[in-house]
Amino acid sequence: MARKTRDAADAPRRDTNSALDRATRPAAKKGGAQGPSQRQLRVAEEIRHALSAVFTREEFRDPDLFDLKVTVTEVRASPDLKHMTAFVSGLGKDLTSAQFAGLKRIQPFLRTQVAKAVRLRVAPELHFQPDTALDYAMHISKVMQLPVVQQDLGKPAEPPQDSEEP
Numbered sequence: 001m002a003r004k005t006r007d008a009a010d011a012p013r014r015d016t017n018s019a020l021d022r023a024t025r026p027a028a029k030k031g032g033a034q035g036p037s038q039r040q041l042r043v044a045e046e047i048r049h050a051l052s053a054v055f056t057r058e059e060f061r062d063p064d065l066f067d068l069k070v071t072v073t074e075v076r077a078s079p080d081l082k083h084m085t086a087f088v089s090g091l092g093k094d095l096t097s098a099q100f101a102g103l104k105r106i107q108p109f110l111r112t113q114v115a116k117a118v119r120l121r122v123a124p125e126l127h128f129q130p131d132t133a134l135d136y137a138m139h140i141s142k143v144m145q146l147p148v149v150q151q152d153l154g155k156p157a158e159p160p161q162d163s164e165e166p
Contacts, residue, residue: 036077044077047084047124050117051075054110064102070095073131077124084124087131095130103128 036044055070069091076085088095088103095103103110107126115123143149 037079040077040079040081043081043118043120044075044084046118047077047114048072048075048086050114051086051110051126053117054113059113060102060106060109062102062106064098065106068095068099068102071131073133081120082122082124083127085127085129087129087133089131089134100128100130 051072055072058068071089071091072086073089074087076087078084090099107128110126111123114126144153
């Protein structure tokens with residue numbers, strides 16, 4: 001008797017929609033915008049620490065930044081990690097437009113310092129924005145204390161109950 005050989009048509013087929021395949025496959029992105037990846041978050045936090053260290057040392061010579069106390073509250077990274085937006089605020093007072101212009105002038109120096117502290121393929125371009133999160137939180141707090149809002153936040157009126165007893 002001749003032995004029958006298997007060809008591709010006789011080979012068992014793998015179910016492409018099995019539970020194991022679905023579990024190990026990366027999730028398909030749905031239409032809307034998604035948050036930053038773990039890598040973006042991790043790199044942004046490292047950049048924030050590096051910028052904070054540079055601002056603590058106060059090594060810049062710009063006259064607009066003389067004796068300036070800056071807090072870097074957040075850094076957001078672009079998906080390709082080539083651009084970083086640093087949200088900064090002054091300690092005790094807001095930064096002026098001249099101080100933001102000074103930060104823009106010393107951006108190449110800050111970029112060099114960040115590149116030395118954080119090892120990345122490309123030294124990221126730094127952009128500075130004022131941090132308005134605290135102002136926004138204070139505004140929301142004031143709005144929540146308004147009598148009109150407090151009235152809406154009070155206990156909801158109980159629906160009338162039927163007074164019919166059997």
